Amino acid sequence: MGNIKDKVYRFSPLFIKTVLLNLVALKNNKNRFSKPYYGYLEEYQALWKLERIDILEYQSKMLIKLLKECYEYVPYYKKDFLNKNISLDDIDNDPYMVLSKLNILGKQDRKRKAEELVNNHPNRKVSEIGFTSGTSGAPTKTYLDEESTNRSFALWTRFHKNIDIKRGDKNIRFSGRLIVNPERTKPPFWMYNIVEKQLFMSTYHLRKENIKDYIKKLNKFKPILIDGYPSALYIIAQQINSNSIKLNFTPKALVVTAETLYDYQREEIENAFNCKVYNQYASSEGSPPITECQFGRLHVNEDSGVFEFLNSKNEKAKPGEIAKMVVTSFRNWKTPLVRYDIEDTVLLPEIQQTCECGCKMFYVDKIIGREDDVLWTEEKGYVGRMDTAYKGLNGIIKSQLVQKSKNLLIVNQIIDENYSTKMNQLFINNLKDRLGRNIEIRINIVKDIPLGANGKFDAVKREFKIDN
């Protein structure tokens, strides 16, 4: 939404907001689920069950198509092809070799050169413009055409179908969007989108005194699917578990998005809702997705792009290592992403086994999160999954790790009376076990930890760049 529209929306009464939300949803629905969507969905569902060799053949065909379009119609990539003397024949002969010669596209360039990255193919009309807000500065523009939108939603539907969710199932989304005035102190803290049978619940109002209203509404609405930030679902789950509240519904699936999902969050949430949590990864800029199957494996959707997994030195990461992802996507054709450093990381498995779900696409062990959220020390390299450092500790209500420099880690935490000097010592030891002995650790006891951009909670962040 533009600026003026945003303002009108923000200051409108709730009833008008609901009407506006539904009008937008109706328009979006028409774009997203137009005729070709059904063809793509069928194609993707078949691919999910294909043999690996057939999946890779499909991937290679799509890569050739993408690189050729970039060669002919995308000024930014055209320059790179010409600089490296790459021809259309080279693309046909070995698209992966060509890919490996191209520059890695960083986030800054992606943002600065947004117009040069647009695909000018005459058949690709802009159907939607997306905005991705980063942690700072102006949002990145993403132009989409009909195919990109349709493909994205077909992939999303496939993920849902794999976990037994149908389009049109009643669902709740915990949204970081400012759907309800942040000053509001009484319910409703939510809004209903009839078109999608979707109740938007605000994450900005999830304060202790409001949780009972949220739970009351959940019980009344009885969603089949709940999706949202894990930190938001976790807050509600904690209340449900610690007060032994009985929910009068059991959803089929909980899907988490946008933030790193920690094991302790998964456990608490699954417990509260008596339902499996599914993790997934896909950026709004159009990266190919990673989706969890019913057997708990995070399948890389290799039919929607090419993933390169690299270590902090930009070399191919080894099995069992934390790797950052460089992606080439087949789901955004209007603003193509070729070798895009998405600044997110995963943990690679030691070995790839055959998954019981029947899908032959590779999987990763964990989605670790934004590269900035992964700590790094000279002694240990990338260090992810810091949630394990809290093992055996009591009395921490909320905690945040901020690595200021190679040698300094600040911990901000809210504690209660169960947190003792002994706990403090144990915590520091746990942290040093993971980060190495050379790092200085300072623990600050605070009253509040503010949310980061888009209402997300940054449990871990690194505030310096790694220089190789």
Ligand SMILES: [Zn+2]
């Ligand atoms: Zn599987």
